[in-house]
Amino acid sequence: MDRNSIYFDIFMEFMYIMSMIGRSYEPLDEYLEPNKVLIIYGPRRVGKTTLLQTYLSRTGLKYKLAVGDDVPTQQLLSSRNVKLIKEYLEGYELFALDEAQYIPNIGQALKIIVDLIPGIHVLVTGSSSFELAGQVSEPLTGRKRMLKLFPFAQAELLSLHNKFELRQELEERLIFGSYPDVVTARTTKARIEAVTEIANSYLLKDLLAFERVRNSSKIWDLLKLLAFQVGSEVSHNELSRSLGVDVKTVQRYIDLLEKSFILCRLGGFSRNLRKEVTQKAKYFFLDNGIRNAIIAQFNRLDQRGDVGQLWENFMTLERIKYLTYAFEFANLYFWRTYSQQEIDLVEERGEKLDGYEFKWSPKKAVMAPQEWTNSYPGASFTVVTPDNYQKIVLP
Numbered sequence: 001m002d003r004n005s006i007y008f009d010i011f012m013e014f015m016y017i018m019s020m021i022g023r024s025y026e027p028l029d030e031y032l033e034p035n036k037v038l039i040i041y042g043p044r045r046v047g048k049t050t051l052l053q054t055y056l057s058r059t060g061l062k063y064k065l066a067v068g069d070d071v072p073t074q075q076l077l078s079s080r081n082v083k084l085i086k087e088y089l090e091g092y093e094l095f096a097l098d099e100a101q102y103i104p105n106i107g108q109a110l111k112i113i114v115d116l117i118p119g120i121h122v123l124v125t126g127s128s129s130f131e132l133a134g135q136v137s138e139p140l141t142g143r144k145r146m147l148k149l150f151p152f153a154q155a156e157l158l159s160l161h162n163k164f165e166l167r168q169e170l171e172e173r174l175i176f177g178s179y180p181d182v183v184t185a186r187t188t189k190a191r192i193e194a195v196t197e198i199a200n201s202y203l204l205k206d207l208l209a210f211e212r213v214r215n216s217s218k219i220w221d222l223l224k225l226l227a228f229q230v231g232s233e234v235s236h237n238e239l240s241r242s243l244g245v246d247v248k249t250v251q252r253y254i255d256l257l258e259k260s261f262i263l264c265r266l267g268g269f270s271r272n273l274r275k276e277v278t279q280k281a282k283y284f285f286l287d288n289g290i291r292n293a294i295i296a297q298f299n300r301l302d303q304r305g306d307v308g309q310l311w312e313n314f315m316t317l318e319r320i321k322y323l324t325y326a327f328e329f330a331n332l333y334f335w336r337t338y339s340q341q342e343i344d345l346v347e348e349r350g351e352k353l354d355g356y357e358f359k360w361s362p363k364k365a366v367m368a369p370q371e372w373t374n375s376y377p378g379a380s381f382t383v384v385t386p387d388n389y390q391k392i393v394l395p
Contacts, residue, residue: 021183022159023047024325025147028055028123032094035114037122037140039100041132042149043261043286044202047180048125049098051149056096061121063094068102068126077109085112094121101128101206107139114143128206129259151178151287153321154393163390170386171301174310177289191289192298199293207260218243219253220294226254226263226283227294231312231344233268233280233336254283261286264320269333269346272375277336284316311360312344315384318393319345319356326395341369343381353379360386 025031025040028051032038040048056063066073076084089095095113100106106124113122126132136144154166157178161169172191176182181194208216221243226234236254240247257263264286268278285291288310292298301307323330330349336342343355353376357366368381384392 020160021152021156021180023051023149024153024156025051025149026054027058029059031145031147032121032123033145034119034121035117035143037110037114037124037136037144039124039126039132039136039144039146040149041126041129041146043151044127044205045179045181045198046149046151048127048149050180052096052098052123052125055123059094061094062092063096064089064092065096065098068097068099068106073097074103077106078104080105080108080112082112082116085109086117089113089117089120092120094123096123098125099127100124101126101131101135105135106132107136110136111139111143114140127261128209129261131206133259148324150317150321150324152180152183153178153325154318154390155322155325155395157183158394163394166390167386174288174301174307174314175292175298177287177292179287179289182289188298195289195293199290203262203290204260207256207262218245218249219257222250222253223257223262223294227285227291230284230291230306230309231282233277234283235280262290264317266316266332266334266345269335269348275337275339275371275375277338282334284313286317288314288317307360308358312358315356315358315389315393316345318389322393323347335372337369337371339371341371343369343372351378355379355381356392357381357383359383 028038040051042048056065066077068074076088079085097103097106103109110122110124113120154173157166157169160183176185176191176195179195179198181198182191185191185194204216204219207219222239225239225242236247236250239250243250254263254265258265262285264284266282266284268280270278285294291313292310297304297306301310304310320332322328330347333346333348334342334344335346335355344358345356347354347356355368355372359366362383362385366383372379372381382392
């Protein structure tokens with residue numbers, strides 16, 4: 001068999017597996033409304049284009065599909081020429097635009113479309129949140145709905161595995177992550193190559209295109225420092241000293257890393273400032289595989305000293321995915337006192353508090369911290385291990 005045939009077979013297998021894994025937002029008809037823009041946004045390579053194409057293959061609407069990096073499309077939509085835009089979409093019921101962040105002033109163009117073309121549906125994807133959100137928020141106030149797409153969630157992988165198999169696959173997810181290219185890879189070597197390619201070629205692509213960011217080496221060094229501090233409180237001053245840049249630059253870089261879907265931030269929870277730590281934050285990676293690729297560490301779990309960090313990062317993000325896809329709204333924090341009592345994740349819904357402690361393999365029973373139960377007598381506390389984790393990440 002020649003090389004082209006092998007690559008074709010691998011591609012077809014990838015497409016077959018992708019077709020089997022249902023995404024949480026399917027079917028998209030539930031979220032599309034006439035004369036409103038549905039925006040699917042998230043990091044690169046998580047399957048936004050596949051989700052869009054899957055929907056288009058099934059819809060009964062007459063549609064026009066455009067891609068944001070197409071120069072004529074950029075010129076037409078950024079022109080804000082009402083007559084041309086109306087002619088461009090005449091006779092179509094749905095306008096689908098992939099990679100919308102490439103188009104200058106895209107928010108204004110989308111506003112023209114939904115305001116002036118009666119009954120049209122608009123479906124847009126974008127990978128760069130600081131670009132896309134900045135361009136669409138004000139022009140599309142009251143005219144849009146935004147859906148954030150992550151690497152595969154455990155609930156989505158249920159269409160590929162049963163619950164027992166999901167538990168068996170945990171080590172793979174903790175090491176290599178849950179990006180589609182990684183999940184569909186057939187060998188360890190292929191998984192490493194896939195996640196390394198994502199980290200090296202796509203991770204900072206949007207961020208470095210941002211006009212105020214030029215020093216990619218400092219950002220990469222910052223990511224390495226944060227990778228080793230997953231689950232720990234981070235001092236911006238210490239990062240500043242380690243990197244040799246001022247604190248404001250560190251804070252700006254971290255803000256951009258959050259907005260470009262690389263990091264997630266948890267602040268400290270407190271209703272009693274004298275006892276509880278709130279000044280520092282913890283940073284988690286959107287995907288375990290990306291974290292491990294940044295430090296080039298793909299050893300098996302029995303050969304690592306950071307399994308607790310991997311489990312906490314994995315569970316924090318899986319819980320965020322679950323809440324996002326279920327449209328459940330909660331404020332998320334970690335909790336720690338100056339006497340070193342702590343809880344990994346706290347969810348606040350009004351007066352209701354739920355605390356979760358993530359333990360990969362607890363050697364003994366873990367009790368709720370005494371100061372937690374004393375300060376918040378109505379709050380829950382759950383120790384989450386591989387044996388029971390599915391209760392909080394699966395419907």
